[in-house]
Amino acid sequence: MNVTVTVNGEQRTEDVEPRLLLVHFIREVLGLTGTNVGCDTSSCGACSVHLNGEAVKSCTVLAVQADGCHVTTIEGLAPSADELHPMQQAFREHHGLQCGFCTPGMVMAATSLLREIPDPTERQVREGLEGNLCRCTGYHNIVEAVLAAAKTGGAQ
């Protein structure tokens, strides 16, 4: 069936199987591989994207459910091709990544968190990112990055 989704500002209409997950629509149909798959069970958050401005795990959403919606993936977060989004900048500067596999999902979840809580405490960041697993960093620098991004426009 046909779905029309505006992905990173570009309207896309594709013929998809009803069972196709949004994450596979993004990765396989649109070829945007920045969004990763880590677990298949909606546990790890590596596939987090924004659906109408709010973070969702794109393995928990069917592509057809996104019909008529706006989806932003990690590729569409930065304001331009030569600029980083403040959250991306903060993750880089604060070494909030090692292998980086969780990073796109973590960045998307973190920007969504700041839209809800613009000036969070450390505890609120830890609570807010509980659904996104990282195996490399122990979260320390991720939390630092999010707290820093809160001061530099990370909620944009």
Place this chain on the structure above:
Amino acid sequence: MSTVTGRRDRRGVGTGAARPDGIPKVTGEFAYSSDLWEAGMLWGATLRSPHPSARIISIDTTAAVAMPGVRAVLTADDVPGRPTYGLEVPDQPVFASDVVRYVGEPIAAVAADHYDIARRAAAAIVVTYDVLDPLLDPEASLTAEPLHPDGNVFRHMVIRHGDPDAVGDPAAGDIVVEGTYEVGMQDQAPLGTESGLAKPTADGGVELRIGTQWLHVDRDQIAASLDLDPDLVQVELAGVGGAFGAREDVSLQIHLCLLAKRTGRPVKMIYGREESFLGHVHRHPARMWFRHTAKADGTLVKVEAKLLFDGGAYCSSSPAVLANATCFAGGPYKIPNAVVEGSAVRTNNPPCGAMRGFGSVQVCFGHEGQMDKLAAALGMDPVELRLKNALAPGDRLITGQRLDGAAPVAALIEAVAASPLPGEVDGPMGLPGGPGRTTQAGDVRRGVALAVGFKNLMFSEGYDDSAAAKIRLFDGVATVSTACAEVGQGFVTLVHQIVHEVLGDDIEVVLNTASTTDVGSAGSTSASRQTWMSGGAVKLAADDIKAQVDLDPDRAEYLADVVHQHTPTTPLDENGQGEPHVSFTFACHRAVVDVDPELGVLRLVDLVTSQEVGKILNPVQLLGQLEGGAAQGAGLALMEEIVLEGGHIKNPSFTDYLIPTSFDLPELRVAAIIEEPEPHLGAPFGAKGVGEAPTISSGAAVIAAIRAATGLELPRVPVRPSDIALSPDRTP
């Protein structure tokens, strides 16, 4: 070129230089092995054994072959070369043909036009089994009928040090404490599952892009099984989504290359999370008995231990893991007399091998549990007991090897012990049970405890590994080639820093993709070895270039091609004595845990660490290793376990295999990072690898804090709520 000595460049060693792959990783451009794509590529899938032990009566692939879109179905009959593989001993079949020895053992692989077709075709293969009773108890394995022609014992070893017959003198007040400890099976759980893409090459060979820890040994194992000259097998590193030991063994490498060769087309394979749990080795579960004898003043007289490690169905790196466990069983203490016996055995459980900390993690739970027991029996402060026995430079280990490098064990303990303790938690979310809000603040009991651990750096026992590197300097650009697998640790940053430090800030550094084609082996990204080995190789190559430039500054091009070897080691003799290790690394942790004993729920409130690092090359990346490593160690004490039932993994998903979340962990505080430049040849600028030490003592500190809070013995990790709430020893 200016002189190197004492320089502190903005881009050189010691700075918090940013990762060169940082921007592609935050923008999503970084290509992981799961992102690989080729025109006309096929998808692979694997059929695995549903039984822990069975004879294969027949394998019927007719239905699978007949499915539209299926391009190849391969079984053991289709392996042209060596039918088996393995890191130390090639005892593991590429595909099982006559028997299966664990749940998840590969039997066949399929390539098809679409992933779903490949998966359905694999499921359509009919295997008839004669199901056997599995051998699941490692103790029973020692005397059971062999499960494999190689036998059931991967390795048995004994360390006898000092006077093995020494006994304490009760009349003089000597104290003896005994304890048994058990560690569950931990998974590395890297966020990226196994994946890769193979394609045939025009010269009759095969090219594989893969997330791995050891390119050249993958290549050699592929070449052996495909019966190809190793030069015809090209292995290139694709983006790696974490490793922690899970990618040191072969998983899908040989299968992918066989499928590509057979179909003549590119083939891609990705394991789902459940298959990932079945498809890689795990940390060995361990049963450990210890007996410590000490004088009345706390001085250790003797340590005795018996260690039993369940290696699962195939050997992997069990012998080396066991060697670490036995060599470091006593902990970083002066131990004049020791008898340590270790066995790693074969069972029908999932195969076990490398995971961060590699044998030292398991025994740390034992030796630190014993030190706390001993302190209690002596009526001594546990910190004071550790300080009294702490290893120092010049001391001998239980292998007889003399510590000729840094060993600031006492300073590490003192730093952590002196760190301020946290106050009460604020608000209900900080209580054990967290968002469940099940605990009343008045029920909470707090425990504080400390643990210290150590292990070797690099490979040991005469396995004198090397690392190669090449640099070409041309027109102000230094192009570096090394086959070191960047798995997230930040080696790519260190390459830039090291070259800048030697050749200057103005040089542009370009690092080629790690590959088997243009440079020799880097050895494995494991054993905390790449900073020293491949970092050392890059430094030697840069030094070589610098010497050439100093001699003849007018040349257009300079080339350096080096192979770096560390100080030689020796095998252990029949008493486990020798010079088996190059160097050592030490760390200490103190944990503060709040427990609701009635519910058995916990909260790790505070974790503070200290570590000896040789020299800091990049302080930001160093802290990243300390934090991430401590999280994995704490995870093993608090929640991480592969639950086995009848040889089956009951929790092969992240819904049921729990790893710590941001909410489970406190901020890791660092009490001290001790720099004592490593004197051994080849440690670049005196720096040591830092990745494993943080995982060794963090978990031991956490379980000790839980013991301190509850007064329970808790001999097993991970601790489960029922171990506390339902313990018969719990005082209401």
